[in-house]
Structures are given as structure tokens and as C-alpha cells.
Amino acid sequence: MKKIVTLGEIMLRLSTAEGVRLNQSNQFTVHYGGAEANVAVSLSHFGYQAFFVSKVPANPLGSAVERHLKSHGVRTDYLLKGGERLGAYYLEAGVGERSTQVAYDRKNSSFSKLEAEEVVIEEILRGASLFHISGITLALSTSLRELVFLFLKKAKKMGIKTSFDFNYRAKLWTQQEASEVIKLLLPYIDICSCGELDAVHLLGLDLVGGSLPQEERLKCYYQKIMKMYPNIQYMCSTFRTVINASNNRLLGNLYVNGELYQSKVHCLEPIVDRVGGGDSFIAGILSGILDGLPTERIISFATAASALKHTVHGDCNPFSKEEVLQFTDTEPGKIKR
């Protein structure tokens, strides 16, 4: 089992049943998730030894996070306990034309107050094949930003692959701030998840004419980015068409060696839970690359993984590699008996 390390925040998600508003509900469903934790969970289900590095409070919620991760096979050896609180968010899932609404309560979380010196970077990375991080972690504090750079530099020294997902959140930092930090970080990255808007607004690329088909525009952006950061080997993203909150179309893109590979279009209808859809896509990409799959197979596997995620509650993709492969290769919706 290859070892993989991800670093990030994990939060408590409190959500209501379908068709019930947050301010009316006398019951909240409990999930735990965060971008990098979700990637670790997916990779664990894909057969990797995934370690999630983070910090949670030494209280029942911290303990719940530990249980959650362990139940998915994620190693919690470097899950620190301490600090004030677990970040939380409240989610009122959209239905039909009505959008999902999220209320965050994540400030002052144990992870956001994590100091670089609490973490034994070298020990954590020893023997790892891959280190993955997302832009959310960079946004939380300068101390975490510093920690990420320490991890990336050490990873590069140790010959470990690195992966970065832009995951820009306007509620956490400005485009200006994000742009500066990410530009410094990209030289350390091998695999990068980045969308059109990221390319334009965070990397400052010129807008490509809207008359071009979407995939041509994306190729332009990816070509330019790879020229700027020749260390990047893979770039990926999804095209999501939002028909409404219960009905999306999803297609995955993977760019490598100057070629764009696309998956088929998945019809996500009805959507059970969209949260974590992007994380499961990236985990699929990483798994495919580490497994040395053919490129067309990587992108179809990753998009299938993401499509499956949309059919289950929770932030995590609980499907095994075999299940995703079987799903990739068969007709949708057939009963097996």
C-alpha cells in the first residue's frame, strides 16, 4: 500500500433533511468533512494508506472526527488534539431551483491556530508517495501557509509527488491574497486542479474569447500555465452544468503532455449530496496517476468517482476502486441480482 499524506481542516457539517430549512429544523444530520480529509478518505477506499494531518479539539467532537476517519481506514497518527474548537458549518441543501445555503462558523478552530512547529514534517512524509493540499489551508492563517511551504519543500527534497487543488473560497481570502500565495506555491506542484476562473482571476491569464468552445479555452489556459510552471505535469478540472440544484451534468478534464483528455458526460439526477464532489474527483485523478493507468482511463475513473459521490450523503466517497471501475464500465442504473 502506497502512503499518501494530506494536510487540512476537517469540520463538523450540520445539515437538515430535504425540504426543511435550517431555522425550522429540530434535528441536524451530522457529517464530518474537509477538502483534504475527503481526498484522504477516497484514497483509503482506493487502497492507499492515507494519513490525514490536522488538529482537532480534545473533546467529543475531536473524538468523533477520529472515529470518522478511522472508520474509513484513514490513519490518524498525526491528528493532533488540542486548541479551542472544531470548525462547523450549517448546510441547507438546495432542491430544484432553490440553491444550497451554507452558514460557516469556522473561525478560531484548532486547525486554524495550528503552529508549524507542532508538526513533525519529516517523520510524516517518510515513505510517502504523494502529498496533497488545497487552497483552503493556505487561506486560514499565515502560520498554516508557512507550514504548507515547509511540507512542499521537504516533499520535493524527498522525491515525493505533490498535488494542489485551487479550491478558492471568497469568504476566506481575497483574490489578490490568494493570487500572491498560489503563484509562489505552484513551482512546487506536480499535479494541479485548476478551473477556468482560477486561471483568469488567480493566475491573471487573459480571458480567452468566449466564441471558442469551452474545451479549447481550457486548453489555452492549461498550455499557458504549464509554460509558466513547467514543473506541473498534470492539470485537471471539471465542467459542471447546473440545470438546477437536483440536476447537474459533469464532465472531467485532464491535461497532460499538451493533450486534453475528457470523460463522458455524467447526468447527475437526482443529486443526493453535492458536497465533496470535487474532492472525490481529485482523489480519482491521484489514484489513477499513482496506479499508472492510461490517461483516458484516469479521467474516466476520476469523473466516475465524482459522479458516484453525488449519489450518497456525506462529504466522503465511500466507493472502492473496484466499485468505481465497475461503475465506469457498465450501464447506469441497472439492477444487479
Add this chain to the structure above:
Amino acid sequence: MKKIVTLGEIMLRLSTAEGVRLNQSNQFTVHYGGAEANVAVSLSHFGYQAFFVSKVPANPLGSAVERHLKSHGVRTDYLLKGGERLGAYYLEAGVGERSTQVAYDRKNSSFSKLEAEEVVIEEILRGASLFHISGITLALSTSLRELVFLFLKKAKKMGIKTSFDFNYRAKLWTQQEASEVIKLLLPYIDICSCGELDAVHLLGLDLVGGSLPQEERLKCYYQKIMKMYPNIQYMCSTFRTVINASNNRLLGNLYVNGELYQSKVHCLEPIVDRVGGGDSFIAGILSGILDGLPTERIISFATAASALKHTVHGDCNPFSKEEVLQFTDTEPGKIKR
């Protein structure tokens, strides 16, 4: 806050979970609602001081109604307690091709036995901007019919706007009875919600040729009605295309000064709960008129309010004016984070 008064019956609604029949269920979900009560709730969420005038029994169910109304900010100062029982109905929600089924048990309710002299009309109307009523109240008893006329006459004297929703229910009275009463009542009405079928079957208008597009037919009817009742300033209705019980299309119509204004078509799919969809539409119309919105804005606001209602359980539209406006102005289904 402008004061609004509605008068009507509120009932206990007992419904089953999706895909469970009434005669199999060992659990009923509890809601409280009624046409005029629902309008009051919507208007309260839109920022008006809404009073709901009614009578409920002096038992835990009457108390539950009070809690329900108060929790939505509706004033219960004129909610009388007494009489025998709270009307109830049992609802088995439709799914896909299967229609919703309703079993009523509303006879002998406290409200249906309400006598005109129990109500202090003048005090209730004092300071009000609008009085709203629906055809259901007229159908329940001659005493209530009399009460409604007393209210309308007093309202007209006091310079208060009046609103009437046909809301014809064949289980409560015949078309003949309804027709007679409503024709006497319309001279007191400023804002009127009336559909094509109402125009033909209750007001006795000649059927307009089916070769005309639906909106042209509606315009004909509205023109004629306004000629008959020049006091009416606004007429409104919705066009609902029922693809199946889980999937409808909805468009709103508002006729004023000889012009028909239409909203965009809302795709209601999936429908969480259709009950109260009409009431939230009317509340949107009333709110738009009282706010002095431009006419196109009134009809798009009202139809959006109704569309949102279809995405939540219960008879009530719990969305604030700001939420409806934001929904009116944005793409459907986008996540906000």
C-alpha cells in the same frame, strides 16, 4: 410595518413520508395550514404585520395552531378559542405519475361554527392596509358568508384594500352556490385571483375558442371581468403544467390596466410539497402591490415566491422578501459558499 388582516380556517394536515400510503403508515407528519393563514404567514415573512382571524378549539391542537402562527410572526390577537374541534385532513403525497390523495375531516370545526357576532370587525380592521379572504371561507357556512360581507363593507368604508382568491373547492359547495355568492362579493374587491375555469364556470363567461393561445384567452376573460366589476384593479392567476406529481412548470399572470404581465416559467422539479403554492403566489402579489413594485417585478416576485414554496415541506412559504428577491435575480441551483 403595514398591517394586514386575513380571515379563514386553519387545519391540521397529517401526511405520510414519500412512498408510504396513508393506510400503511405508523407515523404522520404534522403541519398546520389554510389558504388565508398561509397568506398571512407569507406576508409576515415579507415584513408585514399580519393578523390572522379565526377560531380554534381550546385544546392542545388549538394551542399548536397558535404556536405555529406565532413562530412565523403572525399576530394571533384575534384568534378565538372555543368550539368543538380543529378541522383536519390526511394527505398522501403523489410521486411521479401517482397523484396526491386527500381525505378531508373538516366538518363541525370551530371555525365553521363561528358566528359573526363573536368578531369585533372594526377593531380588527383598524389601521389595516389590506384585508384578504378566499372562497373557502365563503363555502363553509352562511354565517361565515355574512361575516365576510360585513368585513368587506367595513373595509371599503375604512378605505382598506381588499383581496379575494376564488379557491373553488367542489367538495365544499356547488358551482351554482359559489357563483351566486361570488358575484355579490366581487363589487367589494380590489385585487382578485381568478383562473380560466373560474371565469367560465363561476362567472359564467363564454368559453373563448381553444385555438387562441392560453394568455390571449386569459386576457379576454380578465377584460370582461373588469368590465363587469370596474372596481377590480388587479387580476392574477398561474398557469401550471403538470408533467407529473413531481414535476410541474409554473408561470404567473398579472393583469392590470388592460395589460397582461407574465413571469418566466419555473421548472418545479422535484416538487417537495405542493400544498400552499397558490397561497404563496397571492401573498407575493399582495406584497408587491403594497410595496409599489413595478408590475413586471410584482409578477416575477410572486411566481418566484410560489416556486420556492414548492421546495419546502409544509403549507407555508418561510422565505423572506430578501430571499425571494435574491432567488428571482439569480441562476437556479447554484451553491453559495
Add this chain to the structure above:
Amino acid sequence: MKKIVTLGEIMLRLSTAEGVRLNQSNQFTVHYGGAEANVAVSLSHFGYQAFFVSKVPANPLGSAVERHLKSHGVRTDYLLKGGERLGAYYLEAGVGERSTQVAYDRKNSSFSKLEAEEVVIEEILRGASLFHISGITLALSTSLRELVFLFLKKAKKMGIKTSFDFNYRAKLWTQQEASEVIKLLLPYIDICSCGELDAVHLLGLDLVGGSLPQEERLKCYYQKIMKMYPNIQYMCSTFRTVINASNNRLLGNLYVNGELYQSKVHCLEPIVDRVGGGDSFIAGILSGILDGLPTERIISFATAASALKHTVHGDCNPFSKEEVLQFTDTEPGKIKR
């Protein structure tokens, strides 16, 4: 009330809520069902006196089966108690593109160990109008196979109609085994439910050219089968187009006197629970035949019954004959109030 007899296995079905995987769930929904039991339940709701012959353990689950059948009006006079266990299966319902998954645990069930001599065939069949069986029972043991032949021979002697549903399950026996047994059985059958794949793989008919429309192909197969088994009077099946696990199209076929009768196409969206959809179709066919409906009416009734089944949870079709007829004759999804 005409008496009808069905013989087969009934199992415990344990399933999870939508969007929850079997290995994550701390709650299972409990249903009881089996092909022939489901047919009996449907026929009971259609006004027949349906007897279900089977064997269940003398424990709380056996008692639960009895309660289940009785609650649907099915007579349990010949439901034997004894043996080791009730067969069970675990179901993770599909959503959207994700298929339903089933894990069986049915071996060594009380029914599968039933010996022919435990059953008083003549008494059971006395006064019956119809005896129905499916291929699942044939697959479970040689003893049950023998029992089925005894029933069929006796039924023919007593002038009782017989019905057989192929219901081939690859997990229970090979095509080779099934083919041999079924060929011996068909000479005793009056009404037969058999699909295209059954015709080719189990009856060994030559594949009809794919360029023909599906209904033409089916006619060819049915014509040939009826030539081989001139005793068969009715053949039926459904065409199901699986758009995804939540969205199917369904059309019913009934072949009699050299003519194929087809129902309209039902759009099953969303599907609440697909299990038992075939059984309710057959029950509709049987009811229509026994009632002497016109052929077009039989097939529209049967397909409507099956479409309705997809809108409720559980293996059983709980709709009465009146409800199915009303559904057959009205627009889908209209609210009745």
C-alpha cells in the same frame, strides 16, 4: 371472491435509506416479499381470495411474515411453520446513475428445505381458479421442483388455470439447468410471462435480427413459443428502458390469439422502489384475465399497476382494483381535492 393459489419463497428484505450505503447504515428498513407472495398480495388487493403456500420458521420473523400477509388480506392457511431460517437479502437502492446492489443470504431457508409431502396439494387447490408459480421456486431445490410439478399436474386435472413467470435468476441456477426444467414445465401452463432474453437463452430460440423493431422481435418469439406449447394462451412481458436507477420507461406487452397488445409508455420518474414491479405486472395480467376484461384493457391495467408499484416503498402493490383503474384513466400527477 375467486380463489387463487401461489407457492413460493418469501424473504426478509433489509434496505437502507436513499443515499446511504449498506456498510454505513445503523438502521435498516424492514420489508417482506417474494415473487409469488407479491403476486398474491396484489391479487388480494384486486379482490381475489389469494392463498400463499410457503414455509417460514417458527420464530418472530416467521410470525412477521404472517402478519405481513394477513395485513394485505392474503390467506395464510397453508403457510407452514418450521425449518431453520427465513431467507434474507440486503438492498442498497440505486439513485441516478448508481445501480441498486443486492446481497443475498437465502440459503437453507425453511422454504428451500420444504419437502413435497408436507403439502396437502389437493386440499389447497380445491375451489381455486388459478395457480401461479415463478422460476425462482424451481431453482431452489429438486424437491421444490417436484412439488411444483405435482401442483401443476393436479391443477390441470382439476381444471384450474396455471400461470408461470420465468423470473430467471443467474445466482440460483445455470441457464442450462433452468432450460431443462422449464421446457418440461411449459406444457402445463396457460399464462406465461417470458421476456426476449428468456426466449433466446432458456428456450433456445434463434436470435431475431436486431434490425427489426423490438415489438416485432417479441411477436416472432411469442409465435414460435406458442407453436411449441399450444397449451399456452397468453404470453406477456414488459419493455423497460433504464435511463438511470431513478428514471425508467415502462411498456407492457400481452400476446394472445396471434396479436400483440401494448400499453402506453409509463414514465417512472422518480422511482421510489423498483422491487416487485414485475410481480405487480403479472398480478395485473392475471386479474384482467380472470375478470374477463378486453385484451387492451388487461395490458393497460397490468402496466398501470406496475407503474403505481414503483411509487411506493416495499415489494407489494397496495393499490386496489378501483385505484388502478382510476389511475389508468386519468392524467398523471393531478391533485384530487
Add this chain to the structure above:
Amino acid sequence: MKKIVTLGEIMLRLSTAEGVRLNQSNQFTVHYGGAEANVAVSLSHFGYQAFFVSKVPANPLGSAVERHLKSHGVRTDYLLKGGERLGAYYLEAGVGERSTQVAYDRKNSSFSKLEAEEVVIEEILRGASLFHISGITLALSTSLRELVFLFLKKAKKMGIKTSFDFNYRAKLWTQQEASEVIKLLLPYIDICSCGELDAVHLLGLDLVGGSLPQEERLKCYYQKIMKMYPNIQYMCSTFRTVINASNNRLLGNLYVNGELYQSKVHCLEPIVDRVGGGDSFIAGILSGILDGLPTERIISFATAASALKHTVHGDCNPFSKEEVLQFTDTEPGKIKR
């Protein structure tokens, strides 16, 4: 299987979860029950062919009652369909010091409007061993009162045993009314359930001095009653000590041939659901008498049946004769594995 007939009203019971008030609850648990229906259910579980005679509306709730009865094996051949509504009541179960509260909504029920001529008394009683009735039915209408007398007279003519439970409900009729009717009825009764308060307030017996132990007082009353109505062979009742709503003590009394037989004291703690506790006691008495058990055994069986009922939700005692006997004969609370 001996045939038994009971006649009475069955109602919808809507109750809340423990610790939740009726006016706060958004979920009601659904049960169906009524004094005589509950007796029929118990006797069905004890192995008798119990027929319940009543009238319920021809709507989903009437159908639910039918399902309920059938699921317990009660024969519904004489359950009429029609009339306006199913009576209902709302129950907020007590906990600890807080008492249970009940809000009735039973007026105008289909049963209360039943006319004697709708019922084919002779056919119903044919072959029966016992006819059972309670005071509630007498209280509902003069027509029902008349019907009960017709049943009793016919039963006496046909040599059928009769049983009567006082079940006095102050909300339904006055002591004066009840007294007059019951005195006319007792001459037709063989088995009578009657408490101390009934003896004093409804039969007008002189209060026996409080210095006597409770069982001595009861003996006095029973002796006098049997002198007045020498046709009565058995008199029974329970002594219930209410420590609080969750904790009661229960002891059963059976008086026959001038001797009082008492069960042991059952400690009912915690009480899951007290409704129907009396009905299961009477069913136990009737079953014991019909089975010809020794008198000590009858009273211990009946009280054990009632004690068991307190441990399950719903109005009905779902325990078989074997289960009650095993319970009667073993230590409380021992695990069996």
C-alpha cells in the same frame, strides 16, 4: 377455533414521542384502538376466531383500520364501511409525575351514527361462543344502545355467553344515564368487569367502610351484585396503584362462586404504554374461562396479559397465549439466549 364477537368503536390514536408535548410535535405516532377492538385483537392472539363488528368511513383511515385488524388476525367480515369520519384522539403520554393528557375528537364518527338495522345480528352471532361489549358503546347513541340490547337478547336465545365491561367514561354520559342503562343490561350478562367505583356510583351500592381491606370491600360489592343479578357468573377488576405515570402496581381480581381469586402484584416499571391495559385484562379473563382454566390460573393469566401489554406501544396486546403463559411462569426480566 372458537368464534367470538365484539362490537364497538375503533378510533385513530395520534400520540407524541416521550417528553414531547402535543402542541410542539411535528410528528404523531399512529395507532388504532378501541375497547372492544382491543379485546378482539387479544383473543385473536390467544387463538380464537375473533370478529369485530363496527363501522368505519370508506376512506384511507377506514382502510387503515381494516389493515390493522387483519394484521392481528381479527376477522373484518362485519366491519361496515360508510359514514362521515373515524373518531380520533390525541394523546400526550405522561412521564413520571406528569399525567397523560387526552384530547378527544370522536363526535359524528361513522360508528356513533350506526343504525341497528344496518347489522345482521343473527348471522353475526351464528356459531359464536361469546359476545363482548363495553359501556362505551352504550354511551355513544340511543341507536347503539338499542343495537346492544338486540345483540344480547339474541345471544341469550342462542345460548351464547355474554361479557360486559363497565368502562365508564364521564366525558360521554352522566352517571345517572349510565346507571339506568346498565341496570337494564346486567340481567343479560354472564361475565362482568366492574370496579369498586362502578359498584357505588353506577349500581348505587352503599359505600363499604374504608377500614376494611380493599379486597374485603370488593367481595362485599361483588356478593351484593351477584345477589341482584344471579345470572352473572364471573365478576372481575384490577387494583392499580399509581406511583406515578411511569410506575404502577397491578393486581387482578376474579370473583366466582362466592370466592375472590387474586393474582400476584405486578410491578409495571417503566410503563411503555398504558392504553389498552384494561382490555387485555378482560381478554385474558375471557380466554381463561373459555379454555376452562382453573380459576387461580385465569386470574394470573389475565393479569399477566395486562402487565405485558404495558410494555409495548399501541392499544393492543400482541402476545400469544404461549407467551403469556411463559411470562406467568417465569422470573421477570431474565434474558433468554
Add this chain to the structure above:
Amino acid sequence: MKKIVTLGEIMLRLSTAEGVRLNQSNQFTVHYGGAEANVAVSLSHFGYQAFFVSKVPANPLGSAVERHLKSHGVRTDYLLKGGERLGAYYLEAGVGERSTQVAYDRKNSSFSKLEAEEVVIEEILRGASLFHISGITLALSTSLRELVFLFLKKAKKMGIKTSFDFNYRAKLWTQQEASEVIKLLLPYIDICSCGELDAVHLLGLDLVGGSLPQEERLKCYYQKIMKMYPNIQYMCSTFRTVINASNNRLLGNLYVNGELYQSKVHCLEPIVDRVGGGDSFIAGILSGILDGLPTERIISFATAASALKHTVHGDCNPFSKEEVLQFTDTEPGKIKR
């Protein structure tokens, strides 16, 4: 209706079902409560016009608080919206020998950051009969402490009664801090809820010999305190004997004019939810005083109110004055029908 004002924090309470630990639960029950908010709710149910002054975030949780308060009839005219977050706590309710465990996450709440100048004290107090506060508010910030003193001084000037509940929480401040603040505050208080431990540890009274009966010790303390603060007219507290988490004994004490009045002992078994038990006691005391009840009646009313609270879920006492009085005057646990 007399007007009453309370000021304090209200929090989100997330709790698990009985017998489920916080770190295992995938569902949290949602309640809202806080010491002073709970007092306001009780007083609203007792027929007072209760205003709750606080600050909650302008997000769905703030809106949920508003709904919660309104549903209980509490006036939210002075409920400010803004700030960062709603304080929250996680509760794992004890059962039997196992204690309740609480994890707080209340720092940086909107209320804790409230500044005195945001509040229009004079307007709020205008027309009020009583102002109530607890020690928790004093502990949250110096700014809130200042605000409380402003309120108390203004109240005294305006002739408004004041009430103070010690409610010492060791997790919020030290005994030393609390002692200093409370001593400065007591001169403004008319009604004071203070226990033995408060008297010793916060007011520094000498420990009274343990050989004295508990009520004698309490009298000593109260006598001394009233000598120190002659402005105080009423002192109250409860004696709670914890047999285990599900079984307590509760007795109320009220000291006035040198006399100690005690309620009967309530046996709280089983306890449904203990949170808010103290607040409902104080609300009972305040209601009794404002109603001018005889002193023995005040203390029996208040303790009964608290006992009832223990039988329902949530922080609030939802019983009306009539219900509490009826409970005070009747046998525990009797069914009413």
C-alpha cells in the same frame, strides 16, 4: 399583561438520543436555550409579556432563535442581529449512573461581544414590572457586566423589581471574580436565587455546622445575607438529591420575612431532560410573587413548575399557569379521560 424583561445569552444546544454518545451520533437534536431566555419563555407561558434582550448572528441560527422565542410568545423586539456566531454546546445526556457530559463552544458569540451602547435601556425597561438577570451574563465580559449594572440602576430608578440568579459556572470565571462582582450587584436586587454553596464560596459566609439539618443551615445563610443586603426581599433555592442521572428528588425553598417556606418533595423519575430545571423554578417564583400568591403557594407552584420541566425535552418549560396549578393540586400520574 405585566411586562417582564430578561437579558442574557441564548445558545444552540445539540444533543444525542438516549444511550448514544456524542462521538458516535449521526444525528443531533436541536434546542435553543439560555438561563434568562428560559425564564422569559416560562413567564410568557404563565401569561406575562416577556421580552428577551440579547444579540444573535444575522444568519439562519439567529433566525432560528427568533422563531424559537416567538413560538413561545416571547417578544423579540430587542433581540439584536449581528456579530459573529451563536454560542453552541453539545450535550450527551446521562442515564442511570452515567452523568451528563457537556462540551461548550460558546466563545466569541454575538452576545458575548455585545457593547452597552447598542442597547436602549430606558426604552426597554419602560412599563416593565420586573427585570431578571443571572450570573452567567456577568461572567461573559466586562462590557456585559457594565450593561447589567446600567440596567439595574435604571430599573431601581424606574421602580422596577429586580431579580438575580447566582447561576455560578466555574468554566466561565473564578469564584474570586464572581464574588467581587456579585457583591457589588446585590444591593440592587429584590429577589435572589442563591444556594448554600453560593453563600459560602461566593459571599464568603462561614460554613454552618454540618450537624444541623439542611433547612436550618439554609435559614442561617439567608438570614445573614438579608442582614448584609436588606434590600433583598426574597431568597430562594432548591435542594436536589441526585440518586442517579435518571432519578432525582427536588424540594423548593423560599425565604421571606425571616421564614423559610418549603414545597413538598418531588420524585423526578424518570428524568426526561434536566436542562432548564432551575430556570423554570425561578420563573415560578417570579410569577408567584408578581401574582401576589400566598408564600406557601409560591414555593409549591415554582417547584411544581420545575418538576414538570424535567418531564419534557428542551430547555423550556412549556406549561401554562393553569397546567402547573392543576399539577400542583392533583395526584401524580393519573390519566385524565
Add this chain to the structure above:
Amino acid sequence: MKKIVTLGEIMLRLSTAEGVRLNQSNQFTVHYGGAEANVAVSLSHFGYQAFFVSKVPANPLGSAVERHLKSHGVRTDYLLKGGERLGAYYLEAGVGERSTQVAYDRKNSSFSKLEAEEVVIEEILRGASLFHISGITLALSTSLRELVFLFLKKAKKMGIKTSFDFNYRAKLWTQQEASEVIKLLLPYIDICSCGELDAVHLLGLDLVGGSLPQEERLKCYYQKIMKMYPNIQYMCSTFRTVINASNNRLLGNLYVNGELYQSKVHCLEPIVDRVGGGDSFIAGILSGILDGLPTERIISFATAASALKHTVHGDCNPFSKEEVLQFTDTEPGKIKR
């Protein structure tokens, strides 16, 4: 972290809500447990590295077992996948006087068919401090019996402590069979959990006179057993007084060096879930011994652990060593805030 190994069967437990019978329930709560698995879970929560050796099917239920164990931190490195099925049992929990009822369906489980050669005994035991087994495993098959002896012999060779819990189940084997096997096994055991009945019926000790106090009798038995098997160092058991199914008294016994140490008596009321109470006791004993606690402390710790288990749902004791110690040292039921 010391390594501990347990070997045994783990089953699916399906149970109903309180007060609901198995044959009425449409929902089953899902738990996974087994004697040795439960011991492993407890020891994992006490800070040991616990390995559970077993075999489960390669289906969603096998996967659910894996999730369950991992979520409690138990290592599943030696959890084999294969075979036919997961054993299951159905549990109707007792309440008050009504006993718990269990229906087993465990035959032909993957574990019961496990062959000795599938297990790499030496690798599994390498580095272990303790090997624990119960009598249930011995009862399941001769192959498992053989496997247990191989484990024990190897453990003794490797200097690993061994523990055995009699756990006699009459449904699995006769006393005669059990007696023979256990007598051969005891010479390999260091720590032995054995009750009075086990001593008499399985080890054939003479019954000690009933006039002796229970602890004196137990001492006699333990003295004799230790004379017969001088290798045994610790003997333990609990005295459980069953007041009813919801109310037990529990006291723990530990016999070492000729002395009997007893815990205090725990009042278990109400009991939330009794299953696994014995396993958590043994885990407490083992933890105490491995930690080198003083003997009085071991027995109080173990009994406290068992008492806590009774307050939570499921087979497992989810309390950490710190939580058990805190519970051991404090008053029952006090709230901590």
C-alpha cells in the same frame, strides 16, 4: 501500546425500538458484536492495540464489520474475507417485567466454517501480551476448537498471557460437550472468567450449601478450581440481581492469591442495553491486570466499565480508560458543566 489478540465470531444484531415487537417493526437498528470482538473494542478504547481475528463474508455486511471495528480502533489485519454469510440475530429488548427475546440465525457463518490452516497463528501472536477467547468459539465447530488449542499452545510457548471466558450457551452445545472441551483447555489459561453455575455444571464441582452467603460459595468454587488448574492466576465473575429487565444490580468478583476482591454494587436503572455487559467486564479485568493496577482497583474498574456499558446502545463499551476511572471515582449522575 501493548498488543492484544482476540479470536471469535462477530454477528449482525438487528433490534427493535423500545416497546416494539420484532414481528411488528418496520425498522431494525443495526449493531455488530460478538463476545471476543467486544473485548477487543473495549481494550482498544482502554489504549491497547487490539487485533480481532475472524472471518466475515466478502459482501457489504463483511465490509460493515470492518468499518465497525476500525471505527473503534480495532486492527483488522487478520480479519479474513470469504465464506457464505455473516451470522445474525434478532433482538427484542425486554422492558420492565418483560424479558429480552433473541432469535438466532448464525448457522453456516463464514467464521463457523473457518479452517485452522487459513490462519497464520505465529504471525498473529508475534509481539502480543495477551490472547483472549470465549467458550462460544469452542462451541461453533471442531475445526475452531482445534484452532483455539493451536493458538493457546503457541501462546504459552511464546510467553503470552491467555484469558478464557466460559460464556456457556446452551443453544450451541450440551453441558457434556462443553465440559469435556473446557477441561482440556483450562490448563493453558492464566485468567479465567467463570460463574457459579459454570463451576457446578461444566466443571462438575459439588454444589456448595445454599446456606452460605454467595461470596463464600464462590470462594469455595474458585479455591477448588485453582487447585485443579494451578496455572490459573485470576478468576472472575459478576453477581447480577435481576429486579426486572430495566433494573439490575451488578457486583464484580475477582479472585487472586486465595483472596476474593469485590466491587461496590452498581444500580443499573434504567438499563439502556444489556448486551455486551459481560464482555466489557472482562475487558476491564484484562486491562487492569495488564496495567498492573492494585487488585481492588482492577475489580472496581472492571465493574464500573460494565456498568457504563449498560447505559449505551450497542454491544460495545465506547468509554476510554480515563472516562471509566473518572466514573469509578465520582458520584453517580452528577452533571458536569
